Amino acid sequence: MSKNNKLTLEEHMQIAEHLACVNFHMKEIDRICIQSFNKTSSLYKQIRKWSGNTGYLVTIQSCLDDEFHHSIDKKQWEKLNTEGDGHIYYNLDKRLPKDYVKSFREYRKGNI
Numbered sequence: 001m002s003k004n005n006k007l008t009l010e011e012h013m014q015i016a017e018h019l020a021c022v023n024f025h026m027k028e029i030d031r032i033c034i035q036s037f038n039k040t041s042s043l044y045k046q047i048r049k050w051s052g053n054t055g056y057l058v059t060i061q062s063c064l065d066d067e068f069h070h071s072i073d074k075k076q077w078e079k080l081n082t083e084g085d086g087h088i089y090y091n092l093d094k095r096l097p098k099d100y101v102k103s104f105r106e107y108r109k110g111n112i
Contacts, residue, residue: 006067006071007067007068007071009071009072012064012067012088016064016088016089016095017097019057019060019061019089020094020096021100022057023051023093024100026047029047029051030047030048065089065090068089
């Protein structure tokens with residue numbers, strides 16, 4: 001069975017939400033590790049390959065954004081952009097599911 005190499009708008013929205021969660025957790029890992037590891041350490045260098053401004057997540061984000069813009073038409077783009085969702089793979093912090101960070105913090109405290 002051949003694949004069409006195209007995601008639906010709904011799939012893009014789901015992926016953006018998941019990517020926002022991954023981005024949040026990588027930033028948390030980065031924040032914690034920088035307190036204990038020198039920036040030249042092997043571990044920290046590997047973390048930065050994922051979470052840095054030129055890391056894997058940014059590359060994935062950029063590729064998905066390109067694919068997204070190729071998969072929607074001008075009318076869809078204008079509607080999404082008017083609603084503030086035109087660049088779904090950017091401003092990922094705003095794309096976290098509602099109360100995600102709060103729920104995660106409560107989970108870490110053992111309250112969930």
